Amino acid sequence: MPLTTPAFITAQSTALPSMLSISDTSAGTDVALTSRRVYLQKSDGTYLVPEGTTTDYIVWAIGDASAIIDVMDKDYALLVRVDWMTGTAVTYTSQNLVVFSLYANQFLYQLTQYQTSSPAVINNQWYYDNKLKLVVSIDEAINAVEVGGDIVSSQSALDRAKYLIDNQSKFF
Amino acid sequence: MAYTVPQIIDIATVSGYLAQSEVEKGVLFGQRKDPQLPMKIYMEKKAVEWAYDQDSDYEDIKATANYLFALCGKYAILANYIVNNSTGGDYVSPITLGSSPYLIVVTSSQFSDATNYNNANLVGKTLSVFWNDIPRFLIPDVEYEVTATGINILVPGFDATSASYTFFIFITNGSTGTTFNITNTTITNGFYTGVGGEIYFDAVDLIDKELLELERESFSAFEIIYSGTPTMKQLKFESALGRVTFSADFPIAAAEQIVYLFQ
Numbered sequence: 546m547p548l549t550t551p552a553f554i555t556a557q558s559t560a561l562p563s564m565l566s567i568s569d570t571s572a573g574t575d576v577a578l579t580s581r582r583v584y585l586q587k588s589d590g591t592y593l594v595p596e597g598t599t600t601d602y603i604v605w606a607i608g609d610a611s612a613i614i615d616v617m618d619k620d621y622a623l624l625v626r627v628d629w630m631t632g633t634a635v636t637y638t639s640q641n642l643v644v645f646s647l648y649a650n651q652f653l654y655q656l657t658q659y660q661t662s663s664p665a666v667i668n669n670q671w672y673y674d675n676k677l678k679l680v681v682s683i684d685e686a687i688n689a690v691e692v693g694g695d696i697v698s699s700q701s702a703l704d705r706a707k708y709l710i711d712n713q714s715k716f717f
Numbered sequence: 718m719a720y721t722v723p724q725i726i727d728i729a730t731v732s733g734y735l736a737q738s739e740v741e742k743g744v745l746f747g748q749r750k751d752p753q754l755p756m757k758i759y760m761e762k763k764a765v766e767w768a769y770d771q772d773s774d775y776e777d778i779k780a781t782a783n784y785l786f787a788l789c790g791k792y793a794i795l796a797n798y799i800v801n802n803s804t805g806g807d808y809v810s811p812i813t814l815g816s817s818p819y820l821i822v823v824t825s826s827q828f829s830d831a832t833n834y835n836n837a838n839l840v841g842k843t844l845s846v847f848w849n850d851i852p853r854f855l856i857p858d859v860e861y862e863v864t865a866t867g868i869n870i871l872v873p874g875f876d877a878t879s880a881s882y883t884f885f886i887f888i889t890n891g892s893t894g895t896t897f898n899i900t901n902t903t904i905t906n907g908f909y910t911g912v913g914g915e916i917y918f919d920a921v922d923l924i925d926k927e928l929l930e931l932e933r934e935s936f937s938a939f940e941i942i943y944s945g946t947p948t949m950k951q952l953k954f955e956s957a958l959g960r961v962t963f964s965a966d967f968p969i970a971a972a973e974q975i976v977y978l979f980q
Contacts, residue, residue, distance in 0.1 A: 559772065673757060
């Protein structure tokens with residue numbers, strides 16, 4: 546019996562932000578399948594793979610319902626594609642545009658935490674202006690993918706947020 | 718009472734709108750203290766909401782939620798009421814279009830037989846029937862009567878199948894108001910582009926039609942005459958020819974755009 550609806554979901558957890566988890570949510574079964582391949586294509590067209598990987602893809606064993614991939618060194622907007630393989634032939638494929646903004650959201654929350662313990666920080670000049678830039682960048686990144694299917698604009702927004710995070714001592 | 722984190726998130730969501738509303742009112746009634754408050758509430762709510770969605774026991778979640786609640790300030794009280802009652806108060810109901818007086822233009826071709834005009838919009842309404850060809854209002858129950866499906870003209874000799882008549886039926890519905898709705902009337906627009914120097918133009922779409930309004934690039938509010946020679950801001954309209962003639966003092970310029978409405 547074939548996979549009637551090949552599908553998957555991805556997630557990132559706050560406990561391990563560098564880990565990308567991917568789970569198979571396909572309907573149906575196909576006993577002939579031998580493996581899966583995960584492609585994480587970035588907005589510049591290159592592929593995101595764990596350090597040491599020499600292929601464009603990451604192998605995901607067919608017997609595992611989910612996989613954890615240590616690859617998220619920052620926030621990414623990705624075209625995630627999974628190929629279900631029979632030997633070396635692609636039998637099924639599925640792809641999703643996904644925006645991962647966990648680092649930016651974590652930092653946004655940390656700022657709120659900091660305000661809670663040090664309320665006077667909001668009196669610093671440009672504090673809220675820069676925090677708003679962070680919020681807007683997160684919203685832009687999500688909207689670009691969800692509304693426009695545009696990982697290039699999304700990645701650009703995520704990189705703007707990252708700049709604020711990397712230079713937090715100047716901006717906050 | 719102590720609010721839970723989800724309750725505070727809901728309150729903050731509504732507070733943001735309330736704060737924004739008051740900032741906007743400030744344009745009319747004097748500036749409020751912090752025009753950025755709606756944005757601040759949004760930012761903090763976004764952070765707390767994200768953390769709570771990740772984990773309901775997220776680090777410092779209760780403290781940050783309380784901070785958010787404090788930021789909502791006075792708006793939190795009304796927001797809490799709105800969240801729990803699903804309403805922010807009463808509002809003025811808009812007028813329903815068609816419930817106020819409106820007009821139906823009826824011509825002979827719309828009659829179902831010699832004397833009956835049927836229209837569901839007339840049923841159960843208070844009517845005034847104006848016969849444009851006489852021209853005056855008809856006397857109810859003497860010159861016309863209301864039927865179960867419309868009106869019946871009682872004027873002796875009236876026959877819509879053999880002559881061309883126009884009626885204006887005002888539906889007053891026993892109430893007053895300002896909405897004026899015209900139905901069963903098609904108003905069409907047309908355009909003419911000047912050649913340069915001509916004082917009239919012929920438009921096929923105006924033949925046997927009634928010219929309602931016309932505007933030139935540099936003139937408007939023309940007085941429409943139907944005979945004689947137009948002067949100044951007059952125009953002569955000859956329906957049989959579809960011809961519009963202007964005063965010789967105001968010839969049409971090259972490429973001048975003229976727009977007109979007719980029915």
